[in-house]
Amino acid sequence: MFGQNLEVQLNSARTEDTTVVWKSFHDSITLIVLSSEEGISELRLERLLQMVFGAMVLFVGLEELTNIRNVERVKKELRASYHLIDSFLGDSELIGDLTQCVDCVIPPDGSLLQEALSGFAEAVGTAFVSLVVSGRVVAATEGWWQLGTPEAVLLPWLVGSLPQQAARDYPVYLPHGSPTVPHRLLTLTLLPGLELCLLCGPHPPLSQLYPQLLERWWQPLLDPLRACLPLGNRVLPDGFPLHKDILGLLLLHMELKRCLFTVEPLGDKEPSPEQRRHHLRNFYTLVTETHFSPEPGPLEKTEDAVQGEQLPRACYLVLGSEEPDTGLHLVALQLGHRQLLLLLCPQSPTHGLRNLATHTLHALTPLL
Numbered sequence: 061m062f063g064q065n066l067e068v069q070l071n072s073a074r075t076e077d078t079t080v081v082w083k084s085f086h087d088s089i090t091l092i093v094l095s096s097e098e099g100i101s102e103l104r105l106e107r108l109l110q111m112v113f114g115a116m117v118l119f120v121g122l123e124e125l126t127n128i129r130n131v132e133r134v135k136k137e138l139r140a141s142y143h144l145i146d147s148f149l150g151d152s153e154l155i156g157d158l159t160q161c162v163d164c165v166i167p168p169d170g171s172l173l174q175e176a177l178s179g180f181a182e183a184v185g186t187a188f189v190s191l192v193v194s195g196r197v198v199a200a201t202e203g204w205w206q207l208g209t210p211e212a213v214l215l216p217w218l219v220g221s222l223p224q225q226a227a228r229d230y231p232v233y234l235p236h237g238s239p240t241v242p243h244r245l246l247t248l249t250l251l252p253g254l255e256l257c258l259l260c261g262p263h264p265p266l267s268q269l270y271p272q273l274l275e276r277w278w279q280p281l282l283d284p285l286r287a288c289l290p291l292g293n294r295v296l297p298d299g300f301p302l303h304k305d306i307l308g309l310l311l312l313h314m315e316l317k318r319c320l321f322t323v324e325p326l327g328d329k330e331p332s333p334e335q336r337r338h339h340l341r342n343f344y345t346l347v348t349e350t351h352f353s354p355e356p357g358p359l360e361k362t363e364d365a366v367q368g369e370q371l372p373r374a375c376y377l378v379l380g381s382e383e384p385d386t387g388l389h390l391v392a393l394q395l396g397h398r399q400l401l402l403l404l405c406p407q408s409p410t411h412g413l414r415n416l417a418t419h420t421l422h423a424l425t426p427l428l
Contacts, residue, residue, distance in 0.1 A: 114210035122239035169284035188259035194292030195220020208236030308403035
């Protein structure tokens with residue numbers, strides 16, 4: 061605040077053991093985050109603040125936050141967003157808060173589910189329908205995929221963070237698409253952990269959807285739906301060919317704003333899933349801040365521009381490498397609109413990292 065009076069913008073500060081980042085939104089709300097995690101990046105904390113403000117708008121609406129007439133009332137209304145905000149601060153299995161891309165899974169029978177989803181959306185009269193398992197999108201209509209950031213990330217995350225219920229009817233504002241006029245978020249549990257989500261206006265009423273339409277469209281697909289349940293953590297369909305050295309992967313499609321993120325591709329090995337997520341999140345932050353551009357550039361650049369920028373295409377990192385064959389390997393590869401980050405076991409030879417990453421990216425490309 062002192063700097064603002066002198067027309068100086070200060071975005072962050074560091075003490076011996078704490079990083080402080082703050083951001084003002086619409087000259088009305090200032091959010092401040094403090095972290096004592098060693099070496100935490102400012103990019104990660106800035107994106108956390110953007111997600112938190114998006115969650116506030118989701119529940120309260122932008123009008124309430126930019127024209128505050130009664131502070132106590134706004135504070136009371138914001139309590140509804142606390143559960144979602146707390147889930148950003150915990151050790152989530154999702155990564156959309158950091159990548160700003162939608163966490164997805166790849167179902168074995170994707171075309172069947174997509175066809176049913178489109179038919180169901182037409183029957184209920186809304187363009188915005190998705191299937192969500194553990195906060196990740198299994199399939200969605202074209203309208204749902206066109207949702208902007210941050211609601212495209214926030215809505216599945218919200219559904220995944222809520223306690224199990226057979227059905228819900230939530231009023232929500234869309235921070236990008238409709239920040240001042242609420243929509244209805246309807247959720248219907250098809251199987252425990254697998255939910256059907258709809259964004260709509262005043263119609264249809266929840267009672268109209270349940271159970272007649274559900275039985276008609278989804279009863280015949282019980283087996284393909286059940287096959288989606290294990291994908292919550294694994295993300296990729298059973299039997300997908302991955303190299304045995306891969307302990308975790310993050311695939312991003314920067315143009316579509318979708319990602320695949322798993323640290324459980326192949327059974328139980330050290331380190332723990334929590335540590336693997338931590339390593340991959342930190343590595344993503346490192347390569348985004350120092351090597352790869354956070355936004356994909358146009359593919360048809362002039363030769364001079366490409367030569368001037370010299371954009372990196374790959375990089376790798378070895379963790380804890382004091383002893384030979386003891387350090388975990390991390391490799392990142394960028395090709396067009398796709399980025400692939402892999403966490404590999406210490407035995408994986410360093411000279412083969414780029415080859416392995418290239419082969420894995422080609423195998424994953426048809427999926428995303």
